[in-house]
Amino acid sequence: MKKWLLTSVLFATLTVLAACGSEEADSESGGLYADEKLVVGVTAGPHEQILEKVIELGKEEGLNIEPKVFTDYVMPNVALAEKEIDLNIFQTEPYFNAFIEDRNLDLVKSFDTVSFPMGIYSLEVKDIAELKKGAKIGLPSDPTNSGRALLLFEKAGLIELDPEKGINSTVRDIVKNNGDYEFIELDSAQIARQLEELDAAAINTNFAIEAGFVPSKDAVFIEPKDSPYVNHAAVRTEDKDDEIIQKLADLYRSEEIEKFVEETFEGSVIVSW
Structure with missing residues (x-):
């Protein structure tokens, strides 16, 4: 009788341990x-x-x-x-x-x-057409956002780019600078903070909102709603x-x-x- 009871207790203990081990395994592979x-x-x-x-x-x-x-x-x-x-x-x-x-x-x-939608912002002008010749314009320095900003500038009529470059465009691919603008590449997160030192800048929407802008109202030019x-x-x-x-x-x-x-x-x- 005692032997049977001891065997039962041992079996129950091993079953519990096995179940715990199974739960741990499930957790590890979950x-x-x-x-x-x-x-x-x-x-x-x-x-x-x-x-x-x-x-x-x-x-x-x-x-x-x-x-x-x-x-x-x-x-x-x-x-x-x-x-x-x-x-x-x-x-x-x-x-x-x-x-x-x-x-x-x-x-x-x-x-x-x-x-x-990426937008162009300015503390100097209310319309993109009001930018003066030689204006300083900021844009993101990372390759993807830089190309995106340049395409936005082209759409706004500020520049013309090498048509073969597309989103891979860099400032070196500007083939026509309509206002002899000076393009200054800056860290995306810093552009809004340095807007006072620029005439205009392309700013990603999340950073624009963080700086207090309402993109749909404050941008002097903004990407269309069908932006890719x-x-x-x-x-x-x-x-x-x-x-x-x-x-x-x-x-x-x-x-x-x-x-x-x-x-x-x-x-x-x-x-x-």
């Missing part, structure tokens, strides 16, 4: 949400505001999303590659492709989010099919978020779905 937390990197400004609303919706469905806010365009991808975050939302596809190729990062595009520069989420290649990513995508691209974006940003941020 994908991005194994620790019941999804860390999402965003840049400060509109992306951060939209994510805050997504977090609210996630809580209602029992999804725990932790934000990680960055103030530049480099660290969000580096942090993602180094597994400090699970996903990031802040960049356009041309920028993303150039960045991961340059850094040889194993990241992939996940889902489209919103677009931020849609922002998207990025993940590590190994996580691209994780089901938690699809859950986040569904939350982000919901009617509630669309309404929030339209009411909050008044046309300065455009949904892509």
Whole structure:
């Protein structure tokens, strides 16, 4: 009898230990949400505001999303590659492709989010046509945003570019400078702060809003609504099919978020779905 009881206790103990071990294994192999937390990197400004609303919706469905806010365009991808975050939302596809190729990062595009029309801003003039000859005009220094700004300047009638360069245009590809303008390349995050020293500048919408501008009202020239520069989420290649990513995508691209974006940003941020 005692032998049978001892055997039963031992069996029960081993069963419990096996179950615990199984739960640990499940946790370890449970994908991005194994620790019941999804860390999402965003840049400060509109992306951060939209994510805050997504977090609210996630809580209602029992999804725990932790934000990680960055103030530049480099660290969000580096942090993602180094597994400090699970996903990031802040960049356009041309920028993303150039960045991961340059850094040889194993990241992939996940889902489209919103677009931020780049605008030209000025404290000196109210109309782009009022810029004087020789005006100092700022633009982002990183290759992708620089090419985007130059295409915007061309659309505004300030310059003409080598037609074969497209988004890869640099200031050296300006074939006609209609006002003998001086183009000054600056860090994207710093341009709005240095606008007082410039006659005009191309500024990314998130930084413009952060500086207190309302792009749809304050820009003296802005990209059209059919701009191809849609922002998207990025993940590590190994996580691209994780089901938690699809859950986040569904939350982000919901009617509630669309309404929030339209009411909050008044046309300065455009949904892509």
